[in-house]
Amino acid sequence: MKTLHILLAGALCLGVAAPVATAATPEEAAKLKAELTPLGAEKAGNKDGTIPAWDGGYTTPIPGDKAGGRRGDPFAAEKALYTITAKNVDQYAAKLSDGVKAMLKKYPDTFKVDVYKTYRTAAAPQWVYDATFKNATQARSTKNGDSIEGAYAGIPFPLPKSGAEVMWNGLLYWRGANWKFHVNQYLITASGKHVLSTEGVGDQQSPYYLKDVPPAKWGGEYWMIRLVNSGPPIRAGEAIVGRENVDFDKTLSWVYLTGQRRVRKLPVACCDTPTPATAGVMSFDEMEVWTGRIDRFDWKIVGKQEMYIPYNSNRFLQPKKDTEVLVPGQHHVASDKVRWELHRVWVVEATLRQGKRHQAPKGRYYVDEDTWMPVLADRWDAKNQLWKTLWRVPVVMPDLPATVGTSFGYYDLLSGAGYAANIFNESDNQYAIMPTYKDSVFTPDAMAGESVR
Numbered sequence: 415m416k417t418l419h420i421l422l423a424g425a426l427c428l429g430v431a432a433p434v435a436t437a438a439t440p441e442e443a444a445k446l447k448a449e450l451t452p453l454g455a456e457k458a459g460n461k462d463g464t465i466p467a468w469d470g471g472y473t474t475p476i477p478g479d480k481a482g483g484r485r486g487d488p489f490a491a492e493k494a495l496y497t498i499t500a501k502n503v504d505q506y507a508a509k510l511s512d513g514v515k516a517m518l519k520k521y522p523d524t525f526k527v528d529v530y531k532t533y534r535t536a537a538a539p540q541w542v543y544d545a546t547f548k549n550a551t552q553a554r555s556t557k558n559g560d561s562i563e564g565a566y567a568g569i570p571f572p573l574p575k576s577g578a579e580v581m582w583n584g585l586l587y588w589r590g591a592n593w594k595f596h597v598n599q600y601l602i603t604a605s606g607k608h609v610l611s612t613e614g615v616g617d618q619q620s621p622y623y624l625k626d627v628p629p630a631k632w633g634g635e636y637w638m639i640r641l642v643n644s645g646p647p648i649r650a651g652e653a654i655v656g657r658e659n660v661d662f663d664k665t666l667s668w669v670y671l672t673g674q675r676r677v678r679k680l681p682v683a684c685c686d687t688p689t690p691a692t693a694g695v696m697s698f699d700e701m702e703v704w705t706g707r708i709d710r711f712d713w714k715i716v717g718k719q720e721m722y723i724p725y726n727s728n729r730f731l732q733p734k735k736d737t738e739v740l741v742p743g744q745h746h747v748a749s750d751k752v753r754w755e756l757h758r759v760w761v762v763e764a765t766l767r768q769g770k771r772h773q774a775p776k777g778r779y780y781v782d783e784d785t786w787m788p789v790l791a792d793r794w795d796a797k798n799q800l801w802k803t804l805w806r807v808p809v810v811m812p813d814l815p816a817t818v819g820t821s822f823g824y825y826d827l828l829s830g831a832g833y834a835a836n837i838f839n840e841s842d843n844q845y846a847i848m849p850t851y852k853d854s855v856f857t858p859d860a861m862a863g864e865s866v867r
Contacts, residue, residue, distance in 0.1 A: 437550065437551050437552055437553060437554055437564070438550045438551055438572075438573045439551070440551060442550070442573055443547060443550040443551050443573070445573070446546065446547055446550060446572055446573075447547070450572070450573075451468045451536075451784065452538070452543035452546060452547070452572075453536065453538065453542075453543070453546055453568075453569050453572055453588075453784065453785070453786065454546070454550075454569060454571075454572030454573060454574075454583075454783075454786075455468060455536070455758070455783040455784045456468075456758065456783065460720065460758075464532060464720075464756050465532050465534075465720065465756055465757065465758060466532060466533070466534060467534075468534045468536070468784065469534070470537065471534065471535050471536050471537025471538075471784075471815060471817075472488070472533065472535035472537060472810050472812055472815065472817070473537050473812050473815045474488075474812055475812055475813065476488050476728075476810075476812060479813070481813070481846070481847070482594075482843060482846035482847070483842055483843070483844070483846075484731065484841075484842060484844050485728060485731050485809065485811070485844045485845070486728065486732075487728035487729050487731070487732055488728065488810065489530070489533070489726060489728065489729070489753070490728075490729065490732070492530055492531065493530075494528040494529060494530055495529050495530060495531060496529050497526050497527065497528050497529070498510070498518070498526065498527035498529065498722070499518065499522070499526045499527075500518045500519055500522035500525075501522075503515055503518050503519075506527075506722065509719075509720055509721050509722050509756065510527070510721070510722055511721065511778070511780060511790050511792055511803070512778070512792050512800055512803075513790065513791075513792040513800065513802075513803025513804075513805075513825070513827070514527065514722070514790070514803065516800055516803065516827050517746065517803060517825060517827070520745075520827065520830075521744075521745055521746065524741075524744050524745075524746070524749065525746055525749055526749045526750075527722055527749070527754050528749065528750065528752070528753065528754060529722060529754050529755065529756065530726075530753050530754065530755055531755070532725075532755040532756050532757060533725075533726055533755070533810075534757075534784055535726055535784075535810040535817045536782075536784035536785045536816070536817045537812070537814075537815040537816060537817070538588045538814075538815065538816060539814075539815070541567065541625050542567065542568050542569075542588050542623070543568070544568070545566060545567035545568030546568030546569045546572050547568070547572075548568070549564070549565045549566070549568050549569065549570050549571070549572065550571075550572050550573055552564040552565070553565035553570040553571060555571070555576065555578055555579055555582065557709075558578075558709075559576055559578030559579065559582075559708060559713070560578070560662070560707075560708045560709040561660055561661055561662075561708075562582055562660055565586070566622065566629040566632055567622065567623055567624075567625055567629070568588075569583050569586065569587065569588070569786055570582050570583060570586055571583055574715070574760070576713065576715070577712075577713030577714045577715045577762045577763070577764075578708050578713045580713070580715060580760050580762050580781055580786075581704065581708060581713055581762060581779070581781075581788075582708065583781070583786035584703075584704050584779070584781050584786055584787065584788040585636065585637075585658075585704070585705070586622055586636055586786075587785055587786040587787050588623065588785070588814075588816055589620070589787075589814075589816055589818045589819070590620070590623070590811075590814050590816060590818070590847055591619065591620050591623040591624055591625070591850065592618070592619045592620075592847070592848040592849065592850055592851055593617075593618055593619075593845055593846060593847055593848055594615070594616065594617050594618070594843065594845075594846045594848050595615070595616050595836070595838065595841065595843055595844065595845050595846065596614070596615050596616075596838075596841040596842075596843045597612075597613075597614065597616065597835070597836045597837055597838055597841060598610060598612070598613050598736055598837045598839075598840060598841075599611050599612035599613075599614075599692060599693075599833070599834065599835045599836065599837065600736070600740055600833070600834045600837065601693070601695055601831070601832075601833055602740075602745055602746070602823075602825075602831055602832035602833060602834060603831055604829050604830040604831045605830075606742075606743045606744060606745050606830075607742075607743075608736075608740045608742065608834075610645070610646050611646070611649070611692065611693040611695065611833075612641075612643055612645075612646075612649065612691070612692065612693060612835075613643065613644050613645035613646065614641050614642055614643040614644055614645075615641070615642055615644065616639060616640065616641045616642075617639070617640045617641075617848075617851060617855060617856075618637070618638065618639045618640075619637075619638045619850070619851050619855075619856065620636060620637055620638075621633075621635045621636065621638065622635070622636040622637075624850060626850075633659075634659045634660045634661050634664060635657050635658065635659050635664075636658055636659070636660055637656075637657075637658040637705075638655075638656065638657050638658070638856040639654070639655065639656045639691075639856070640653065640654070640655045640855060640856055640860070640861055641653060641654050641691055642861070649693070650672070651670070651672040652669070652670060652671060652672055652690070653669065653670040653861045653862075654667065654668070654669045654670075654689075654690050654691050654861075655667060655668050655856055655857065655858060655860075655861045656683060656856075657856055658705070662684070662707045662708075662709065665683055665684070666679070666683070667679070667680045667683035668680060668858040668861065669690045670858075670861050670862055677858040677859075677861065677862050679858070683698055684698055684699070684706070684707050684710075685697065685698060685699050685706055685707055685710050685772060686698075686699065686772050686773045686774065689701060691835075692833055692835055695833045696823075696824060696833050696835070697773075700802075700804055700824055701822070701835075702788070702806060702819055702822050703779070703788040703789065703790065703791050703804045703805070703806045703819070703822060704779060704788040704791060704804075709767070709770075710766070710767060710770050710772055711764035711765060711766055711767055711770075711772075711777070712764070712765045712766075712767050713762055713763070713764055714762065714763045714765070715760065715761070715762055716761040716762065716763050716778070717760075717761055718758055718759065718760050718761070718783065719758065719759065719761060720756055720757070720758055720759075721756070721757065721758075721759045721761075721780055721790075722754050722755070722756055723754065723755065723757055723759060723780060723782065723789045723790055724752050724753065724754055724789060724790075724805065724806065724807050724808060725753065725754065725755040725757060725782075725789070725808050725817075726753055726755060726808065726809065726810050726817070727751075727752050727753040727754075727807045727808060727809055728753075728809045728810060729751055729752075729753050730747075730751050730752055730753075730807050730809070730820070730821060731809060731820070731838055731839065731844055732751075733751065733839050734839060734840065735839060735840060736837050736839050736840055738751070738839065739751050739821075739837065739839055740834060740837065745825065745830055745832060746825055746832065747807075747821070747823075747834055752807065757782055757783070757784070758783045759780040759781055759782055759783060759789070760780075760781040760783060761778065761779070761780060761781075762778070762779045762781060763776070763777070763778050763779075764776065764777040764778070764779065773795065773796070774793035774794060774795060774801060774802065775794070775795075775796055776793070776794040776798070777791055777792065777793045777794070778791065778792045779791045782808070784817070785808070785816070785817050787806070787808060787817070787818075787819050788806070789805075789806050789808060789819070790803070790804065790805055790806070791803070791804040792804070795828075799828060800827055801826065801827060801828055802824045802825065802826055802827065803824065803825050803827060804822070804823070804824045805822065805823060805824070805825070806819040806820075806821070806822040807819065807820050807821040807822065808820070811845065813847060814847065818845065820836055820838060820844075820845060821834065821835065821836045821837055821838065822835050822836060823835050
């Protein structure tokens with residue numbers, strides 16, 4: 415704990431909008447091979463044992479899993495330790511986000527938090543650990559924290575000194591290098607109706623984690639996606655390609671619209687601009703809780719604390735019908751299909767930077783210390799009303815190995831609407847690990863060739 419307090423004190427002193435940060439010293443980096451995990455989390459458990467010590471993560475194959483197919487649940491036999499509801503929420507309030515507490519109050523009859531035993535399953539290949547260790551002393555945030563340099567193939571800032579560095583870790587957390595999936599995505603209306611907005615096949619690649627590509631040949635692109643819609647009928651054939659870059663001005667994206675029969679480059683694939691991948695319901699920077707530009711906000715580390723968050727929720731993947739995880743009439747995913755655990759998270763606040771514009775000028779993000787995955791977030795509107803709560807469903811994937819975010823979405827606490835993305839339940843392809851894609855896969859020409867004209 416002493417190590418944590420030293421690291422946290424340094425981070426808090428920097429406050430918001432850190433200038434160019436210095437890398438860790440060799441002495442600081444050595445902690446990644448001692449009291450910290452190779453990715454920078456506290457290795458020790460908490461005092462009362464409700465959070466165990468990290469012992470290498472979960473790397474045992476899940477019985478019955480088939481490469482590229484449906485994924486099993488290694489914790490299927492477990493029962494919840496206790497359930498948090500609107501009736502007992504005050505007892506657990508200190509370890510719940512504002513958004514979760516608001517959901518318990520807004521939907522007291524259907525929304526609940528089933529808390530299970532905590533497992534620290536986060537793991538990565540040794541080469542990711544080795545790269546993370548190198549990044550600790552080489553990586554630097556530049557342009558007031560808005561960009562980075564000197565990082566590759568691992569967590570860029572395992573010993574973060576600013577809120578921006580924590581969020582960079584969230585953008586570049588280990589989730590594999592190449593993967594494919596077939597998903598459905600749903601709009602949740604204010605009346606509780608679930609409307610299919612997207613059925614499609616997605617291909618994704620993280621050039622940042624292509625270990626066979628020398629760092630000198632990496633051009634700064636860290637995430638690429640191609641999503642081709644097969645339904646519903648009104649959207650069949652539409653497609654989007656995106657290429658995210660650590661230099662945000664170099665980020666590129668294109669859409670193919672069947673009605674126009676042409677590819678269009680998106681002028682602004684950023685921030686609170688609606689993304690076509692969700693039929694315009696979610697903004698670009700709400701995807702997977704956080705996929706945005708660092709330069710829109712000033713970032714402040716509030717602290718690290720124990721929180722109840724969705725985790726190891728392979729149970730969410732087990733039902734074979736979407737209606738089992740999106741129960742008709744409910745304004746949220748089925749509570750009994752989500753596993754929550756107690757974990758330590760970095761809490762980071764985002765405040766709109768002077769001279770910038772955004773529909774949500776304030777946000778708070780909860781970033782898992784073991785994976786650096788943003789798991790929950792809350793956003794406030796211009797009237798300082800708690801507006802949206804963002805969520806993600808992490809599952810354990812020992813075949814990578816990793817603990818990875820899968821389904822995600824948001825709930826509008828003012829209107830009652832929401833969105834549930836990447837629902838895998840009716841798919842036989844739940845995050846299939848793929849060989850390295852050709853770069854040409856993520857181009858407008860390839861997208862147009864695979865779309866319906």
